[in-house]
Amino acid sequence: MTQKIAIAQCAPGLGAFTRNVRMHLDWIAKARTAGASLVVFPELSLTGYYVKDLAGELACPSDGERLRPIADASRDVDVCAGFVERGPDARLHIAQGYWSKGRLVHVHRKVYLPTYGIFDDGRYFGPGERFDIFPSQVGPAGIAICEDLWHVSVPYVYGATGATVVFSPSASPGRGVAEGGDLGTAESCRLMDRFYAQYLTLYVVFANRVGHEDGIAFWGGSEVVAPDGTVVARAPDFAEHLLVAEVDRELVARERDRNPLIRDERADLVVAHLARARGLD
Amino acid sequence: MTVARERIGAIRPDPSDPSPLRIDEALVRRMLVAFLREETRKSGHRRVVLGLSGGVDSAAVAALAAEAMGPRNVTALFMPYRTSSAESAMHARLIAKTFGLSLEEVDISAQVDAYFARAGDVDRVRRGNKMARERKSIEYDRSWPDGLVLGTSNKTELLLGYGTRYGDMACDLNPVGDLYKTQLRELAVLLGVPEVVVRKPPTADLWVGQTDERELGFTYAQADLVLYHLVDRRLRPADLVAAGFDATLVNGIRERVRKSHFKRVMPLIAKLSLRTVGHDFLYPRDWEAD
Numbered sequence: 003m004t005q006k007i008a009i010a011q012c013a014p015g016l017g018a019f020t021r022n023v024r025m026h027l028d029w030i031a032k033a034r035t036a037g038a039s040l041v042v043f044p045e046l047s048l049t050g051y052y053v054k055d056l057a058g059e060l061a062c063p064s065d066g067e068r069l070r071p072i073a074d075a076s077r078d079v080d081v082c083a084g085f086v087e088r089g090p091d092a093r094l095h096i097a098q099g100y101w102s103k104g105r106l107v108h109v110h111r112k113v114y115l116p117t118y119g120i121f122d123d124g125r126y127f128g129p130g131e132r133f134d135i136f137p138s139q140v141g142p143a144g145i146a147i148c149e150d151l152w153h154v155s156v157p158y159v160y161g162a163t164g165a166t167v168v169f170s171p172s173a174s175p176g177r178g179v180a181e182g183g184d185l186g187t188a189e190s191c192r193l194m195d196r197f198y199a200q201y202l203t204l205y206v207v208f209a210n211r212v213g214h215e216d217g218i219a220f221w222g223g224s225e226v227v228a229p230d231g232t233v234v235a236r237a238p239d240f241a242e243h244l245l246v247a248e249v250d251r252e253l254v255a256r257e258r259d260r261n262p263l264i265r266d267e268r269a270d271l272v273v274a275h276l277a278r279a280r281g282l283d
Numbered sequence: 284m285t286v287a288r289e290r291i292g293a294i295r296p297d298p299s300d301p302s303p304l305r306i307d308e309a310l311v312r313r314m315l316v317a318f319l320r321e322e323t324r325k326s327g328h329r330r331v332v333l334g335l336s337g338g339v340d341s342a343a344v345a346a347l348a349a350e351a352m353g354p355r356n357v358t359a360l361f362m363p364y365r366t367s368s369a370e371s372a373m374h375a376r377l378i379a380k381t382f383g384l385s386l387e388e389v390d391i392s393a394q395v396d397a398y399f400a401r402a403g404d405v406d407r408v409r410r411g412n413k414m415a416r417e418r419k420s421i422e423y424d425r426s427w428p429d430g431l432v433l434g435t436s437n438k439t440e441l442l443l444g445y446g447t448r449y450g451d452m453a454c455d456l457n458p459v460g461d462l463y464k465t466q467l468r469e470l471a472v473l474l475g476v477p478e479v480v481v482r483k484p485p486t487a488d489l490w491v492g493q494t495d496e497r498e499l500g501f502t503y504a505q506a507d508l509v510l511y512h513l514v515d516r517r518l519r520p521a522d523l524v525a526a527g528f529d530a531t532l533v534n535g536i537r538e539r540v541r542k543s544h545f546k547r548v549m550p551l552i553a554k555l556s557l558r559t560v561g562h563d564f565l566y567p568r569d570w571e572a573d
Contacts, residue, residue, distance in 0.1 A: 017571045054565045176314065180290070181305035214321045216568045217456075219314055240317060 003252055005140055008038035009224040009245040011237045013213025016050030019060055023048065023071050026083060029244065030075045036246045040080040040139040044171050044211035044220075045112075045148050046096060048072075048085040051173035052215045057126045061088035064099060064109045076101035080139045082209075084147070084171050086127075087111065093128040098145050098171050100136060108136035110145035114153050120175060120218065123149070133159045140205065140249045141166040148172040151194060151208075161202035162269040166229075166254045168198065172210040176221030176240070188223050188239065200231035203257045203264055205249055212240055229257040296512045296526040301504060304511055306466050308473040312347070315458045319351035322456055323431055325572035330430035331456075332358040332422050335386065336488065337374035339471045339481050340459060341435040346382050346474035347458055348433060354383035358425055362418045365392040371488050374480050381477055387425075391417045411489030415450025423453075431455040439464040439503060442510050443536070444543020445495070451487075452546065463507040501532055509536050 010029035014022045026043065033041035045051065048069075049060045062068040064087050072083055080102040087097035087109065096112035111130025115123035133156060135142050144160030144167075151157060151170045160168050178186015191208060199206040205228060212222040225236040226247035235247035258264055277283040294303045323331060331348050335341050348357045361375040372388075379386035395414055399405060422432045434454025436446050438461055446452040459467055464485070471481050485495040485503065496502050509528060512518045513536070520537050524530045552561045 015571060015573065016567050016569045018573075050567075050569075052567045052569075054567055056566060056570070179306050179311050179314070180303070181307050185307075185310060214318060214325070214569070217318065217322065219318060240313065 004248045004250045005040075006036065006038045006246055007140060007207065007226070007249050008033035008036060008041040009207065009209045009226070009237065009247075010041055010043045010047070011210065011212055011222050011224045011241075011243040011245060012043065012047065013211060013220075013242055014044070014047050014050045016215050017053060017056045017060060019049060019068070022050070026072060026081075027075055030079060030081060032244050033246075034079045036244065038079060038246055040082065042169055042171060042207055042209040043081070043083040044209050044224075045098065045173040046084040046086065047171070047211070048083060050215060051211070051220070052218070053086065054122075054126060057086055057094050058088075061086040061094050063088050063090070064097065064106060069099065069106075072099070073101050073104055073106060077104045082138075082145070082169055082171065089128075094126065095130055096123065096127050096147060097130075098147055098169070100138060100143075100145070102139070107138075108134065108145070110134070110147065112147040112150060113156070114149040116149045120177075121149075133163075135160065135163060135165050138167060138169075141251055141254065143167045143169055145169045145171070148174060151198075157198040157202055157204075157206075161198075161204055161264055162267055162272075165204060166251070167205040167207060167249070168202075169207045170195075170209065172208065173220055174210050175218045185221055185239070188221055191223070192225070195225060195227045196231050196233070199227035199229055201263065203229040203261060204254065205229060212242055229254050294516065296516075296518055296523050296528065298505075298508065298526070298528050301465070301508055303516075304463060304465055304507055306462070306469060308470050311462070311466075311470055312350075312473060315347050316351045319347060319433075319456065319458055322569075323352065325569050326431060326455070327572075328429050328431045330356045330358060330426075331433050332360070332426045332430045333433040333435065334418050334422055334451075335359050335361050335375040335378055336435075337361070337371035337378070337480070338483075338485060338488075339468055339476060340437055340464075342374075342378040342476040342480050343467055343471040343474055344433055344435045344459055345378055345384060346471075346476060349382040349384060350474075354385075357384055358430060359384040359386050360418075360422060360425060361386055361388045362391050362421055363388070364395060364414050365390075366491055367488055368491075370483075374477075374483075377477055378480060381475060389421055391421070407490045411487065412447045412450060414489060415447035415487075419450050419453045426455075433458065434460065436460055437464050437467045438462055439506055439510060441547060442514060442543075443499070443506065443539045444546045445499065446546070448546050463510065464503040465507045500535070505532060506536060509533055510540075513537065513540075 082100045084098045087095040098110050100108040113130045117124030135144050142164050144165040146156045157168050176185050195206045195208050208225050210224050211220045223239045226234040228234050237243040237245040426432050432455050434457030440446050520533045523533045558564050
């Protein structure tokens, strides 16, 4: 039972919400034409990444009118897209929504807000606090927005609580041009995608953006990695691309029969140990 | 993505090992061409302007600009002063020809001399700074109405503060400011900058016989390796000295970086109100850019 999913490796305009909505509708139409049942967009795909002081004016509630065109476009193809969420308590979050059949199914708020080096998320946004799994077109899924995936605990928690796919919408800036390897960030991301997929025996869907913001280049290289560690499909670096990949839900079962790491995982011991070590028991 | 050889072996500070400075030139070229093309378009411009000095840095920027924008959208200027070397002129013409650029020559002697005729006796540094600023004012003049001015200061110069504020350091876009001098030379080779330009001793050519390395008191190869470990790898000067780097060199470079930091930041604005330009009015430059 295979299904086609698509990644829209696009270059959102910075702060150009209306234009980005139109761009989303174009990519969603292309994904539908390509036979995909789901299209995944990068982090903050509706607003751009380095929004800085624009965050407040770009924000909207997850069920707000501003996102209505995205919800409407999800009637016959599921859509996973990024926006700035204004929470009920007025806090701002980097959020990724999942829409299906015209309605919002799930919102993940970025938990790990990088605030170091070239990143300043923590200045403008509040952190999410949950790692919930939701039913996606390709099985129970969790969302890890960019830096979330760099924290080993996030894909671990998803894998240990029932996910068979992790979506990782990203806005990863390309850096590290030393001879003797890939682009530094590309090398790190590919290592993570493959490691998590193979050792948690689940699909990793890495949707990274391209284009420039204030001199910083996002490198693309979106990919889908299967539970056996194979790269099912990979988009080119630095160029816009609609990546279409076949996802085989039965491969998860076959791989977990062969290699029952998740079945045998003792999450209870991890919880008990961490609770003891942190003085919480 | 080019597949380069994998590096095996830890990166350590070692004065005899320049290998950590090596870059994947093909990848860098691709990133910089895309940077120039996209950031020029986003600011609503279609043309770029740069000064060709005859040296390797501006030659590399010219090559990148020609590739990114097409030679017809690159305004290349050679702006000699009467003491500029004949070699600089020859090399500027060679570079322009190599990358298909038409070179405009604007002699700045008359305007510089007219100014200093009333200023009396001034030292060569003041004269040099004035020349650098005259050149930049011409680049900005020639950028009107649809061009952006490209910077050619490399990472070594920026970190050492080896440049003139609002002179050679001024620009709208700088594609090479994150490449050390020795890295930029490697890139220049890949870009096809003529060997005679790549190999000659670097000079600002602000007075007769000037060379960068004589004026700085150390070589770019030495400075780049020290800066790489201090800046990119975040080691402390004492770590480098312990690893065998010359203490005078390391401490001297560290002091140059510290003392010149004012040149690398925007002018300070006195904070008074609730929201102030440069402090807490923080918008991206590419705000809603197409």
